[in-house]
Amino acid sequence: MSSLPSLQNSHSISYLSQxxxxxxxxxxxxxxxxxxxHLMALAGLSIATSIAEVYKPSEFNRVLAICGPGNNGGDGLVAAQYLHHFGYKPFVCYPERTPEPLYTGLVxxxxxxxxxxxxxxDLPLDLYKDYDILVDAMFGFSFDGTARPPFDDLIQRLVRLHSYDQTVQKQPVIVSIDIPSGWHVEEGDTGGEGIxxxxxxxxxxPKLCAKKFSGPHHFLSGRFVPPVIADKYKLQLPPYPGTSTCVRIGKPPQIDISTLRGNYISPELLEEQVESDPIDQFWKWFRVAVxxxxxxPNAMALSTASKDGK
Structure with missing residues (x-):
C-alpha cells in the first residue's frame, strides 16, 4: 500500500483546460x-517517485519508456534516468529524436x-512478454488531432494489451504522463478505444480529460507552483506530504485483506531434536534467521501467563 496520503475528495481539485x-x-x-x-527535471523525478510508490522494483523491474519528440517525451527521458537510480531496469524507445541540445543531452x-x-x-510485437511497466510519454496537453507514424502504431500496441487474457498472461501496467496519448485533452477517450x-x-x-480516468492510481506532481500562479488561476491543489514531490489524488484502490494472508508451514519441532540449553537453541534459531x-531478526514478542493460565 502506498505510503503517501491521498486527497479523499478529488472533486475539490482544479482541472485545467488546454x-x-x-x-x-x-x-x-x-x-x-x-x-x-528545470521543469523536466522536476516532472521526471515526480513521475519516477509516483511509479516507485505503487510498483516496487522487486516485482515490476523491467520498464519501457516510449517517448515522443516534445516536452512529454523529455519528461519520460528524465523519468527513465531516475528509475535507473531507483533500482529498475529501464529501456527507452525514442523513435523521433529532437535535435535540440536539451534533448541530445538527455540521451x-x-x-x-x-x-x-x-x-x-527493436520492440517485440507483444509488449507484455518483455516489460512490467510501460511509460506512455508520447504526447502531452499540446497534442491535437491524430497521431502520426510511428506513434499511431505504438498507441495501438498499448491499446491491444487490454485484449489479452489476464488469467493466462501477466499484464504489464501502463503509466501515462499528464495525458494518455491519443486522448482529447479536455474530453478524454471520446471513442472508448484509446489507452x-x-x-x-x-x-x-490535472487536465479536464483526467475526469474520465478510471484507473486505480492517479498522482499529481507540481509542488513547485508559485502561490501567485495558483491564486491567478484559482488553482485548488492538495497539500504535499513531508518532502514528497508527488501526492495521490482520490482514494487508494480497495484491497481485499483476505488475499494478503499466507500459509506458514514449518517442519515439526520435536522435543528430542532441540538443544537442552534454551540459550543454545535461541542462538541456533537466531543464526538461521540472520x-x-x-x-x-532480533525482534521478539514476549508473552507471560499467571499460574492459573491467564
Missing part, C-alpha cells in the same frame, strides 16, 4: 524564469547509465 495549461506553462517559463530543462545521460535506447523495430492506463501522473494540475536475511 488553454489554461498552455498559459500556465508560458507564465512559468516567462515572468517566473523556469527553464524547460547522452541515458547512454552514460547504459540504458538501452531502442528503435520501434486505458493503470496510473496517470498529472503535472501541475542467514536467511529476515528483516529485524
Amino acid at each position: 488553454r489554461e495549461a498552455a498559459e500556465i506553462d508560458e507564465t512559468l517559463m516567462g515572468p517566473f524564469r523556469f527553464s524547460v530543462d 547522452t545521460q541515458l547512454e552514460a547509465l547504459s540504458v538501452p535506447l531502442m528503435s520501434v523495430e 486505458k492506463p493503470d496510473m496517470l501522473v498529472s503535472l501541475i494540475a 542467514a536467511a536475511g529476515l528483516k529485524l
Whole structure:
C-alpha cells in the first residue's frame, strides 16, 4: 500500500483546460524564469517517485519508456534516468529524436547509465512478454488531432494489451504522463478505444480529460507552483506530504485483506531434536534467521501467563 496520503475528495481539485495549461506553462517559463530543462527535471523525478510508490522494483523491474519528440517525451527521458537510480531496469524507445541540445543531452545521460535506447523495430510485437511497466510519454496537453507514424502504431500496441487474457498472461501496467496519448485533452477517450492506463501522473494540475480516468492510481506532481500562479488561476491543489514531490489524488484502490494472508508451514519441532540449553537453541534459531536475511531478526514478542493460565 502506498505510503503517501491521498486527497479523499478529488472533486475539490482544479482541472485545467488546454488553454489554461498552455498559459500556465508560458507564465512559468516567462515572468517566473523556469527553464524547460528545470521543469523536466522536476516532472521526471515526480513521475519516477509516483511509479516507485505503487510498483516496487522487486516485482515490476523491467520498464519501457516510449517517448515522443516534445516536452512529454523529455519528461519520460528524465523519468527513465531516475528509475535507473531507483533500482529498475529501464529501456527507452525514442523513435523521433529532437535535435535540440536539451534533448541530445538527455540521451547522452541515458547512454552514460547504459540504458538501452531502442528503435520501434527493436520492440517485440507483444509488449507484455518483455516489460512490467510501460511509460506512455508520447504526447502531452499540446497534442491535437491524430497521431502520426510511428506513434499511431505504438498507441495501438498499448491499446491491444487490454485484449489479452489476464488469467493466462501477466499484464504489464501502463503509466501515462499528464495525458494518455491519443486522448482529447479536455474530453478524454471520446471513442472508448484509446489507452486505458493503470496510473496517470498529472503535472501541475490535472487536465479536464483526467475526469474520465478510471484507473486505480492517479498522482499529481507540481509542488513547485508559485502561490501567485495558483491564486491567478484559482488553482485548488492538495497539500504535499513531508518532502514528497508527488501526492495521490482520490482514494487508494480497495484491497481485499483476505488475499494478503499466507500459509506458514514449518517442519515439526520435536522435543528430542532441540538443544537442552534454551540459550543454545535461541542462538541456533537466531543464526538461521540472520542467514536467511529476515528483516529485524532480533525482534521478539514476549508473552507471560499467571499460574492459573491467564
